[in-house]
Amino acid sequence: VKNxxxxxxxxxxxxxxxxREFLPLLEKTKLPIGSFYPFSSGTRRQTILFRGKKLPxxxxxxxxxxxxxxxxxxxxxxxSKKFAPRLARAGVWVIDDSSxxxxxxxxxxxxxxxxxxxxxxxxxILAGPNCTITGLAVAGALLHRKIGVKExxxxxxxxxxxxxxxxxxxxxxxxxxxxxxxxxxFSIAPAxxxxxxxxxxxxxxxxxxxxxxxxxxEGNCGEENKVASELRKIWAAPGLKISSTTVRxxxxxxxxxxxxxxxxKAKPLSAIRAILNRTxxxxxxxxxxxxxxxxxxxxxxxxxxxLRLGATSxxxxxxxxxxxxxxxxxxxxxxxxxxxxxxxxxxARP
Amino acid sequence: VKNxxxxxxxxxxxxxxxxREFLPLLEKTKLPIGSFYPFSSGTRRQTILFRGKKLPxxxxxxxxxxxxxxxxxxxxxxxSKKFAPRLARAGVWVIDDSSxxxxxxxxxxxxxxxxxxxxxxxxxILAGPNCTITGLAVAGALLHRKIGVKExxxxxxxxxxxxxxxxxxxxxxxxxxxxxxxxxxFSIAPAxxxxxxxxxxxxxxxxxxxxxxxxxxEGNCGEENKVASELRKIWAAPGLKISSTTVRxxxxxxxxxxxxxxxxKAKPLSAIRAILNRTxxxxxxxxxxxxxxxxxxxxxxxxxxxLRLGATSxxxxxxxxxxxxxxxxxxxxxxxxxxxxxxxxxxARP
Numbered sequence: 001v002k003n004x005x006x007x008x009x010x011x012x013x014x015x016x017x018x019x020r021e022f023l024p025l026l027e028k029t030k031l032p033i034g035s036f037y038p039f040s041s042g043t044r045r046q047t048i049l050f051r052g053k054k055l056p057x058x059x060x061x062x063x064x065x066x067x068x069x070x071x072x073x074x075x076x077x078x079x080s081k082k083f084a085p086r087l088a089r090a091g092v093w094v095i096d097d098s099s100x101x102x103x104x105x106x107x108x109x110x111x112x113x114x115x116x117x118x119x120x121x122x123x124x125i126l127a128g129p130n131c132t133i134t135g136l137a138v139a140g141a142l143l144h145r146k147i148g149v150k151e152x153x154x155x156x157x158x159x160x161x162x163x164x165x166x167x168x169x170x171x172x173x174x175x176x177x178x179x180x181x182x183x184x185x186f187s188i189a190p191a192x193x194x195x196x197x198x199x200x201x202x203x204x205x206x207x208x209x210x211x212x213x214x215x216x217x218e219g220n221c222g223e224e225n226k227v228a229s230e231l232r233k234i235w236a237a238p239g240l241k242i243s244s245t246t247v248r249x250x251x252x253x254x255x256x257x258x259x260x261x262x263x264x265k266a267k268p269l270s271a272i273r274a275i276l277n278r279t280x281x282x283x284x285x286x287x288x289x290x291x292x293x294x295x296x297x298x299x300x301x302x303x304x305x306x307l308r309l310g311a312t313s314x315x316x317x318x319x320x321x322x323x324x325x326x327x328x329x330x331x332x333x334x335x336x337x338x339x340x341x342x343x344x345x346x347x348a349r350p
Numbered sequence: 351v352k353n354x355x356x357x358x359x360x361x362x363x364x365x366x367x368x369x370r371e372f373l374p375l376l377e378k379t380k381l382p383i384g385s386f387y388p389f390s391s392g393t394r395r396q397t398i399l400f401r402g403k404k405l406p407x408x409x410x411x412x413x414x415x416x417x418x419x420x421x422x423x424x425x426x427x428x429x430s431k432k433f434a435p436r437l438a439r440a441g442v443w444v445i446d447d448s449s450x451x452x453x454x455x456x457x458x459x460x461x462x463x464x465x466x467x468x469x470x471x472x473x474x475i476l477a478g479p480n481c482t483i484t485g486l487a488v489a490g491a492l493l494h495r496k497i498g499v500k501e502x503x504x505x506x507x508x509x510x511x512x513x514x515x516x517x518x519x520x521x522x523x524x525x526x527x528x529x530x531x532x533x534x535x536f537s538i539a540p541a542x543x544x545x546x547x548x549x550x551x552x553x554x555x556x557x558x559x560x561x562x563x564x565x566x567x568e569g570n571c572g573e574e575n576k577v578a579s580e581l582r583k584i585w586a587a588p589g590l591k592i593s594s595t596t597v598r599x600x601x602x603x604x605x606x607x608x609x610x611x612x613x614x615k616a617k618p619l620s621a622i623r624a625i626l627n628r629t630x631x632x633x634x635x636x637x638x639x640x641x642x643x644x645x646x647x648x649x650x651x652x653x654x655x656x657l658r659l660g661a662t663s664x665x666x667x668x669x670x671x672x673x674x675x676x677x678x679x680x681x682x683x684x685x686x687x688x689x690x691x692x693x694x695x696x697x698a699r700p
Contacts, residue, residue: 020538020539151661151662152661153503153610153660153661155505155595155608157507157558157597157599161538165538169536169538172532172536172540175525175528175529175532176529176532176533178525178529179525179526179528179529179530180529182522182525182526183526186519186522188370188511188515188518188519189370190522190602192602192603192644192647194644202642202644203644206600206601206602206643206644207601207642207643207644208507208599208601208606208642208643209642210606210608210640210642210655210656210669211640215638218658218659219656219657219658220658228661241661242661243610243660243661243662243665243667245505245608245656245667247507247608249558249599249600250556250599250600250601251556251557251558251600252540252542252556253542256558256560258505258560258595258597258608260503260593260610288565290560290561292552292553292557292558292559292560293556293557293558294542294544294552294553294556294557297542305560306560306569306595307569308568308569308570309568310503310593311502311503311591311592311593312501312591312593315593317593317595319560319595
């Protein structure tokens, strides 16, 4: 859709896992998109569907990006690193889903309902958070502001879509092989097929993998380090103590977190629940109900359940689920753009 | 196999998930089993294979049980409750895999390499631990003895076989449906089929379920309460602070635990690792390697990896995997029987 009055918007990585989630959101947004330029970060010729029309998604063309008011990046770090700084210098708003700029001092990690007030009109590059920490960053934001969070421990149950297309297709192939094997041996003690893995470090079908990203010297993997440094930055809590074990599970979409929070003050659960109920972007399940990734797949917000007291004083437990491709990526980026628009900082050029 | 010199041994629940794991172990054990009586806890006529022979596994016959020196229970709590006390009064050793007697003051929860010394020759009923806590009870035992464990936090990744036959067959049916659906729609954004669940509280295929057992008033589920009370009893640590979130994952066998331990004293990781390496029943993975449930399925011991420092002082993180049907059930029971035999407390009657 091109050359109508309104914003000129580009999406880099339009044919990827996150990119394709953007398209229906961009069709529904109240942002006045006049022209839309989808780009593929790869070189293969691809097309996408937008507002009922087939659009080509060619390789990135910097001139077109620079002519836009807003560019979303939903591709690899390298692509963002290559183009975003030049676009920023040209005055283009860049909302980046990669991790390329998240720890840059001059770039805020933005979750609009949590820290939209961190954006300055002089900013041009805004980073979206890692999809794993998004759920806690949203769910714990008001608790942190009202009471204070001192310590965080979390174990993740991360969907395969978070590892990208190749990992997801590998998972589906493995599921096919497992199912074929079960057809021959449908018993309570079937042979468990051992299947090749290339995109993920181990077989994911019928398994869980306690590794997301590479390991550092201390034995933490990349995702665990992102979770810690990004949460500290998003909450502006440099002294926050945080320890995590990040685990890939055989789920298509929806990241779940088992979380322990140690608060600055002891509070009754009813007070905690009241704060959670008022937290923007969060829906709280009570009683016997709780969210699962399958319930939350394709849905926008962050869902919290299993609120309980922990084993030590001032400590609570939470179970948090959010769709890693939506609130963890595409939706959050779009909400950031809508925030810029509402503030009057994102405008169509004359 | 009947009427040979040696021990008379019965197995109640021989056709169940755990029961069928007992059979190859009983074939290989050094216990001098003269006669073996498998029973089914159900009423359906079933047979089992033992030492190459097809044996009937009829419904439980108390007289036959009472004529044995040793009876293993691998069935529901009610079955153990009905028969075990009468067998104990008749002098029969009962090794019970159900949770019926675990919190009974007169019954130890036995993991031989951890607390075999808790068994008195006057005991007759010995309980095996819950399969979820077994991994940590074994892996942390020497750390607790040498340094002291003050606080435990754990998130579990529990295999479907732990929920029994019906749950496992439900999982396999769901996998078949998922695979059929993927055949029609093999893309990076396939429809995620929503499938009926009866044995488990939610669909398990392509999902995780943060509920194992029913909920109490505080919001803890049954498994979380078992984990806490059983670990305190096994380690003889009544003041241990423990908080857990137990989660079912789409894995066939092998329970995994993401664990945080707060110790009584700060120790360097090298010292912790040295203690883990000396802990009976534990194999420690180092460097970039870690266990997954698929690696550990069908294997006997407890496997530990991802040893790291936690976020607060005196705190460490561990990833622990063990086969819930073996060390978490059948194997541990057999090891308990072998321990009794070595101590000379389990003897063939004249």
